[in-house]
Amino acid sequence: MTIRIEPLNRAHRPLLTDFQNPHSSLAEYLRRFAWRHAEKDLLARTYVVIDAGIDPPRLAGYFSLTTVSVERDAVAPLPALDRLPRFPIPGILLARLAVDTRVRGQGLGRYLFEEALGLTLQLAHAGPVTFRLLVTDAIDVEARSFYAHFGCQPLSETFPCRMFLDLRPLL
Numbered sequence: 788m789t790i791r792i793e794p795l796n797r798a799h800r801p802l803l804t805d806f807q808n809p810h811s812s813l814a815e816y817l818r819r820f821a822w823r824h825a826e827k828d829l830l831a832r833t834y835v836v837i838d839a840g841i842d843p844p845r846l847a848g849y850f851s852l853t854t855v856s857v858e859r860d861a862v863a864p865l866p867a868l869d870r871l872p873r874f875p876i877p878g879i880l881l882a883r884l885a886v887d888t889r890v891r892g893q894g895l896g897r898y899l900f901e902e903a904l905g906l907t908l909q910l911a912h913a914g915p916v917t918f919r920l921l922v923t924d925a926i927d928v929e930a931r932s933f934y935a936h937f938g939c940q941p942l943s944e945t946f947p948c949r950m951f952l953d954l955r956p957l958l
């Protein structure tokens with residue numbers, strides 16, 4: 788695959804309808820909301836991976852980032868965060884991540900996760916703000932195990948789909 792990653796923009800619109808994923812909500816988000824949420828509503832920014840090695844080029848995967856604030860009690864049992872004040876803990880939310888069914892199992896999911904983490908670390912390290920967590924919202928049990936593969940842990944037993952990675956050791 789010859790790929791490039793770009794923030795979603797108007798020029799990608801013709802590629803959005805062809806995206807295929809077993810979770811129809813992930814294809815629908817891209818088709819209907821991703822551009823609007825980034826450009827008009829300012830709710831989340833989506834990054835798309837374009838497979839430019841085929842003709843016509845295809846949108847092979849994407850992820851969306853936004854901000855999040857985690858209630859201090861939700862991370863209470865985690866020793867690494869024990870000494871933090873009782874305020875909510877700020878973070879970046881990896882709200883969605885998906886790979887087109889036709890290119891699954893070829894390393895693109897890892898590439899997307901690592902790009903999302905890389906952007907997050909860059910911002911936390913040298914951006915105008917800093918924050919402690921990368922939080923992920925897993926869509927189902929399989930997605931939970933995907934994020935666990937990259938070191939994410941469930942925030943609580945009550946909401947096992949919301950997971951997090953402590954950025955402190957990575958910075």
Ligand SMILES: CC(C)(COP(=O)(O)OP(=O)(O)OC[C@H]1O[C@@H](n2cnc3c(N)ncnc32)[C@H](O)[C@@H]1OP(=O)(O)O)[C@@H](O)C(=O)NCCC(=O)NCCS
Pocket residue numbers: 808809810813883884885886887890891892893894895896897898924925926927929930931932933934936
């Ligand atoms: C989950 C998903 C993103 C994986 O994409 P992919 O391109 O097939 O994954 P990759 O080929 O890059 O696999 C990356 C690594 O994750 C592992 N992996 C993939 N799916 C996994 C799963 N469900 N559980 C545990 N590990 C998984 C792979 O074994 C691989 O490990 P390695 O790099 O250490 O060898 C893709 O299947 C998808 O779009 N699923 C539906 C949506 C979804 O679940 N999104 C995630 C969060 S909402």
